[in-house]
Amino acid sequence: MAVVSEQLTMVTPQIARRSSKPVSDRLFRWASFGSALLVLIVLTGILGSMIYGALPAFREFGLAFVTSSVWNVGQDQYGAWVAIMGTLTSALIALVIGVPISLGIAIFLTQLCPPWLRRPVATTIELLAAVPSIIYGMWGLFVFAPLFARFVQIPVTSLVEGIPFFGTILYARVPSGVGVLTAGIILAIMIIPFIASIARDILDQIPTMLRESAYGIGCTTWEVVRHVLLPQAGVSIIGAIMLGLGRALGETMAVTFVIGNANRLSLSLFDPGSTIASRIANEFNEAIGMQLNALLALGCILFLVTFTVLVLARLLIARVKIT
Structure with missing residues (x-):
């Protein structure tokens, strides 16, 4: 009986670790996925806010904003070349x-x-x-x-x-x-x-x-x-x-x-x-x-x-x- 109880004592922690391993794997997977997703969300937010703020300039000047070399703040004329x-x-x-x-x-x-x-x-x-x-x-x-x-x-x-x-x-x-x-x-x-x-x-x-x-x-x-x-x-x-x-x-x-x-x-x-x-x-x-x-x-x-x-x-x- 003593031998059997000792073997059960050794096996029980192993079974517990095996049963908890899938949970830890899922948590790790979701944590990694969340970290990667957070970067994409931040990048999308930054780019989206910049595009939203830049739309009036692109509508006003169109392609000329890229090709023009004029940058006159007083006359609201802007070119990025x-x-x-x-x-x-x-x-x-x-x-x-x-x-x-x-x-x-x-x-x-x-x-x-x-x-x-x-x-x-x-x-x-x-x-x-x-x-x-x-x-x-x-x-x-x-x-x-x-x-x-x-x-x-x-x-x-x-x-x-x-x-x-x-x-x-x-x-x-x-x-x-x-x-x-x-x-x-x-x-x-x-x-x-x-x-x-x-x-x-x-x-x-x-x-x-x-x-x-x-x-x-x-x-x-x-x-x-x-x-x-x-x-x-x-x-x-x-x-x-x-x-x-x-x-x-x-x-x-x-x-x-x-x-x-x-x-x-x-x-x-x-x-x-x-x-x-x-x-x-x-x-x-x-x-x-x-x-x-x-x-x-x-x-x-x-x-x-x-x-x-x-x-x-x-x-x-x-x-x-x-x-």
């Missing part, structure tokens, strides 16, 4: 400058950096990601912009003046240091920590056997990086770049400080401009009536641009996986 071009141009400059530097940092930390230097450099990169954007903007306006005007804009303007093409895109009418190129450089500094940190973690996760095999057959470090590491981490690196691009497209305060906030189209990268985010930040506080509707319409366009970039990134990632 200057802000759209400034957003795309500054983000493209940030990628052109930031992506090679980020990949170089990641490759150095994983392949070439001495062990005693790896942790300080990695920590410094991660600390840069934690710096608030307004600090980047203040540094860019009060420190970087004067130096950029003195040592880059003035000498380059005097050098390329009168030269076809270069004399157009690198000519500063007023070398103040602020402009689209300055905004792109500041954005590049801001996205480098994100792309570099993710790319470093991705390269670290590649099996050591692949590297050792490549070195074993006589490959150089460049050949290992070019033919082994980058193909293995290509999809994830594209994702990291798209994350940096999303940060560059939506950045507000830093760009507002250094882009000049001028509503004009110019082929020169040294001239002031504006982005969608900087225009919203400058005018939203005092906007009423049609101006407020136009700013909400700008927000919808920025959302559409970001969504388009995300779709293109997904297609590119799918293509890389297939090849």
